[in-house]
Amino acid sequence: xxxxxxxxxxxxxxxxxxxxxxxxxxxxxxxxxxxxxxxxxxxxxxxxxxxxxxxxxxxxxxxxxxxxxxxxxxxxxxxxxxxxxxxxxxxxxxxxxxxxxxxxxxxxxxxxxxxxxxxxxxxxxxxxxxxxxxxxxxxxxxxxxxxxxxxxxxxxxxxxxxxxxxxxxxxxxxxxxxxxxxxxxxxxxxx
Numbered sequence: 208x209x210x211x212x213x214x215x216x217x218x219x220x221x222x223x224x225x226x227x228x229x230x231x232x233x234x235x236x237x238x239x240x241x242x243x244x245x246x247x248x249x250x251x252x253x254x255x256x257x258x259x260x261x262x263x264x265x266x267x268x269x270x271x272x273x274x275x276x277x278x279x280x281x282x283x284x285x286x287x288x289x290x291x292x293x294x295x296x297x298x299x300x301x302x303x304x305x306x307x308x309x310x311x312x313x314x315x316x317x318x319x320x321x322x323x324x325x326x327x328x329x330x331x332x333x334x335x336x337x338x339x340x341x342x343x344x345x346x347x348x349x350x351x352x353x354x355x356x357x358x359x360x361x362x363x364x365x366x367x368x369x370x371x372x373x374x375x376x377x378x379x380x381x382x383x384x385x386x387x388x389x390x391x392x393x394x395x396x397x398x
Contacts, residue, residue: 212248225252229262246270256293257284261306268313278314281307282321289324290332301332301339302350305357312360326361329354330370337377348381348388 208214214231217224228249249266252259264277284291284307290299291307308325316322332354333339338346339354355374361367382388 208242208245210244212242212244212246212251225249225254225259225262229266241266241270243270246272257281257291257297257303258293258306261303261310264310265313274310274314278310278316281310282316282318285321285324289328291325299328300341301329301354302341304329304332305339305350305353308357308360309353312357322361326358326364326367329357329361330366333370333373337373337375339374346377348378351378351381 208231212228213224214227217227220227222230228245231245246266246269249263252263260277260281264274264281267274267277281291284295286292286299288299290301290304292298292300293303297303304325308322308329310316311322311325329339332343334344334346336346337351339351340347341350351374355371355378358367358371358374
């Protein structure tokens with residue numbers, strides 16, 4: 208990691224810099240702590256989309272900082288269907304809803320009703336095969352993994368638990384005989 212919080216591997220990744228940084232911050236927090244320079248680099252990103260705001264909120268909490276303003280801004284983005292879109296006024300989707308649920312959980316967002324509506328929306332977006340995608344009937348291992356992680360934060364409601372179990376089963380089915388994840392079309396990273 209560079210002193211400015213950037214990572215040497217960013218340019219080679221198929222993900223955007225903030226995505227790489229936020230996943231690195233989560234991993235480092237699991238192992239020890241989130242470096243301040245990395246948390247600062249994530250917080251400095253000015254892209255105004257729901258996924259990035261959620262990543263920023265999670266990284267701030269993991270660094271021991273307040274994310275109250277980010278969580279409030281995320282809460283204001285909730286659509287009438289309970290989900291979250293890429294930005295205010297955008298249609299809800301499973302990806303942005305899952306990211307927001309993870310941020311709400313990390314920051315102990317107090318609005319339980321909003322969290323419940325988000326969980327209900329996410330459950331409603333699950334395909335019959337157990338997967339989740341950015342749009343219906345377009346399964347994505349990445350979106351499914353995020354949705355399963357988000358549903359784990361939603362409590363013990365039987366519908367949530369059923370969706371969680373189905374999503375986990377679908378994800379297990381996406382591995383080859385050696386346990387490695389099967390790549391998406393033409394070996395591309397699934398979004």
